[in-house]
Amino acid sequence: MIEVERLGEVTRIKMGREYEGRVLYWTAAYLVDGLLIDTGCPHTADELTGFLEGRHLDLAVNTHHHEDHVGANHLLQQRFKVRVMASREAALLIGQPLQLHPYQELVWGQPVPTKVDILAHRVETRNHHFEVMATPGHCPDHVSLVEMARGWCFTGDLFISREPKAMRPEEDVHEIARSMGKLLELPAARLTLFTGLGNVVKDGRAALEGCIDYIRALSRKAKELEAEGFSIGEMVNRLFGRESILAGLTGGHISSENVVRALLRPEA
Numbered sequence: 001m002i003e004v005e006r007l008g009e010v011t012r013i014k015m016g017r018e019y020e021g022r023v024l025y026w027t028a029a030y031l032v033d034g035l036l037i038d039t040g041c042p043h044t045a046d047e048l049t050g051f052l053e054g055r056h057l058d059l060a061v062n063t064h065h066h067e068d069h070v071g072a073n074h075l076l077q078q079r080f081k082v083r084v085m086a087s088r089e090a091a092l093l094i095g096q097p098l099q100l101h102p103y104q105e106l107v108w109g110q111p112v113p114t115k116v117d118i119l120a121h122r123v124e125t126r127n128h129h130f131e132v133m134a135t136p137g138h139c140p141d142h143v144s145l146v147e148m149a150r151g152w153c154f155t156g157d158l159f160i161s162r163e164p165k166a167m168r169p170e171e172d173v174h175e176i177a178r179s180m181g182k183l184l185e186l187p188a189a190r191l192t193l194f195t196g197l198g199n200v201v202k203d204g205r206a207a208l209e210g211c212i213d214y215i216r217a218l219s220r221k222a223k224e225l226e227a228e229g230f231s232i233g234e235m236v237n238r239l240f241g242r243e244s245i246l247a248g249l250t251g252g253h254i255s256s257e258n259v260v261r262a263l264l265r266p267e268a
Contacts, residue, residue: 002040002047007200009033010152013051014198015044017107024107027068028198030154033125034058037145037154038196039072039084042109049075061123062086062116063156064142065093067100067108069196074112084116085123087134089141091116103250119143130154135183137176144183151188153204157196162210166244166254173262177215180208215263222263235260 001018004011011031016023029048030037034056040048049072060082062070073094076082086094096113123130128147135144138157145154158179167173183191184205191204201207218239225235236243240256247255 002044002051004051009150010194012194012198012200013040013048015040015048017041017043017109025068026198027108028194028196029072030194031055031057032152033127035123035125035128035130036060036076036082037194038063038069038156039076041068041107042071042111043107045072045075048072049079052076052080057082058125059123060084061119061145062090062094063144063154063196064139065090065098066139066157067098067104067111069156070094070114071109071111073114073116077114084114085119086116087132087141087143088118090143091118093141101251101253103253133182135179137172137174137179139170142179144179146183146186146188146191148186148188151190151192151204152194153183153186153191154194155183155196159193159195159201159208159211160197162207163214164211165240165259166246166256167258167262168254169258169261171258171262172265172268173215173259174219174265174267177212180212184208184212218259219263222260226264232257232260 001016001023003014009032013029014026016026027040029040036057039060057080060076073084094114094116100110119132121132130145130147133144133146135142135158142156144158193201193204222235236256244256
């Protein structure tokens with residue numbers, strides 16, 4: 001299922017596999033001035049490419065290698081001969097089969113390995129200039145695209161919400177905060193965040209500052225609880241009230257426990 005909405009110069013394309021009349025999990029791509037940022041999941045690749053038929057499309061960029069952001073790469077290359085690009089680290093992973101958990105296969109599907117080109121530091125379209133910024137944390141190969149003149153910031157999965165309560169085990173919460181800090185150092189007076197879930201946050205600076213403050217406060221609390229001898233499970237309950245429902249749905253792969261463990265790791 002896809003839902004399309006024009007937001008000024010940016011077209012938001014929300015996608016997700018439908019089950020019993022409901023979308024299991026939304027992911028998003030954005031089309032602006034011939035540039036497609038992310039390509040959704042494999043389960044919606046046909047719908048996305050169908051929507052793009054006959055539209056101005058010059059280039060696609062993946063913010064990172066995860067299956068819900070690269071799923072239509074193969075079809076885009078087949079049908080439109082469009083160039084797809086990603087960071088050097090992401091390109092290596094996009095070019096080989098991903099090892100997915102059962103829930104990932106169900107919700108998003110296995111992307112076809114594709115050869116993609118390496119991103120430079122800037123992406124030029126007919127009317128815009130997008131700075132490519134390394135923003136690791138969600139995964140090491142993650143990048144964000146920023147159009148300084150417009151204050152647009154396409155954040156992929158760097159920013160999920162102001163108060164993230166669940167994450168994958170490999171995520172680095174301290175690196176996430178540092179990457180958000182890099183975005184706050186940009187000279188753009190105002191930032192609008194276009195997120196990987198399809199949420200558009202108009203006051204992006206306040207959202208990023210709020211998330212950084214939340215992470216820092218949570219880190220202090222977690223380390224205090226650790227010093228007092230609380231177990232990981234007890235810390236989850238004290239910090240979040242209970243384990244995230246996502247833990248049960250993903251076999252523990254996305255969980256609040258992972259957040260706690262990430263908070264307790266030494267900062268690089």
